[in-house]
Structure formats: C-alpha cells, structure tokens
Amino acid sequence: MDELIEAAREIQDRAHVPYSEYRVGAALETADGEVFVGCNLENANYSNSLHAEEVAIAEAVKNGHREFARIAVSSDRRDGVTPCGMCRQTLAEFCDEAFVVLCDEGDDEPATEYALGELLPNTITQETLE
Template sequence: MDDLIEAARDVQQRSHVPYSEYRVGAALETDDGEVFVGCNLENANFSNSLHAEEVAVAEAVKKGHRDFARLAVSSSRRDGVTPCGMCRQTLAEFCDDDLLVICDEGDDETPTEYTLGDLLPNTISQETLE
C-alpha cells in the first residue's frame, strides 16, 4: 500500500464525527516529501465542520509550505471518496492543476487517481478575478 494512503487511513482515527460517523483522512505531500495530515471535525452546526483536506492544507501552509505533489484521501468506508467542491477550491488556492489526488478504494483495489485539474476544471483563481 502507498505510504500516503496509509497516512490518510491512520489519521482517520482522530476524526470527530458524532453525527455522520463518516471518518475521512487526508495526507498531503509537499514537493520535498514532507507529509501533512488532516481529519474531518464535525460540528453540530454542519457548516462549521472542517474537512480533512482543509485541515491538511492548513497544517502545511502554517509551516510555510506552498509546493505540493500529491494528496491521498481515504474514508473509513474505503469508497473512493474524492475531495468535495469546497475542498477542491481550497486545494486550487495552494496547488497546481497537476496535483495528483489519490482516492482509496480499499485493500484489494487499485486507488483511483485524478489530477486537481480533472476534478476542478476552470477553477476560480487570482487570474480569473483580475
């Protein structure tokens, strides 16, 4: 199994999901090989919940990283979960279109791979706002 998927699976155990019971972990690898993880943190007011990908990006950015190579996402159901639209936009703020997004399909399945550009074509960016 890919180490990045394993890191995403491991961090799921720290999720706070009393409402959905749907654990998600994300592992974001920088261009220099450092890995930052995040898990979902639910709130009774669902709009205040944090998604695993957002938490991983925040961890990396607060440590000064801005260049990313890969992201692995895994749910406790091993259902090939992809980042939601909000997370895709957050990733687009800090990552290039060629960011590899690896989605965990389970132990006996090959992970599904996308690029961020595949998942979020024609993104809103600084260039589109000018």
C-alpha cells in the same frame, strides 16, 4: 500500499464525527516530501465542520509550505471518496491542474488517481480575479 494512502487511513481514528459517523483522513505531501495529515471535525451546526483536506492544508501552510506534490484521501468505508468542491477550490489555490489526488478504493484495489483539473475544471484562480 502507497504510504500516503496509509497515512490518510491512520489519521481517521482521530476524526470527530458524532453526527455522520463518516471518518475521513487526508495526507498531503509537500514538494519537498514532507507529509501533513488531517481528519474531519464535525460540529453540531454542520457549517462549522472542517474537512480532512482543509485540516491537512492548513497544517502544511502553518508550517511554511506552499508547494504540494499530491494528496491522498481515504474514508473508513474505503469508498473512493474524492475531495468536495470546497476542498478542490482550496487545493487549487496552491496547486495547478496537474496536481495528483489519490482516492482510496480499499485493500484489494489500487487508489484511483485524478488530476485536480479533472475534478475541478475551469477553476477560479488569481488570474480569474485580475
């Protein structure tokens, strides 16, 4: 199993999901090989909830990283969950369309690999705003 998928699975145990009971973990690999993890944190009003990918990105940025190689996303259901639209846009802030997104399909299946551009075509970028 890919060690990035494994890291995404391991962090799921720390998720705070009293409402959905849907644990998600993300592991973000920087361009220099360091890995930052995040898990989802739900809030009773839902809109203040944090997604695992956001938490991993924030942790990496907080530690001075702005260049990333790939991210792995895994749910406790091993259902191939992909980043939501909001998380895709956040990834696009730092990553180009070739950025690799690995989605956990379970122990008996290889992770599905996407390019960020497949998941979020025609994204809003700094160039779009100029």
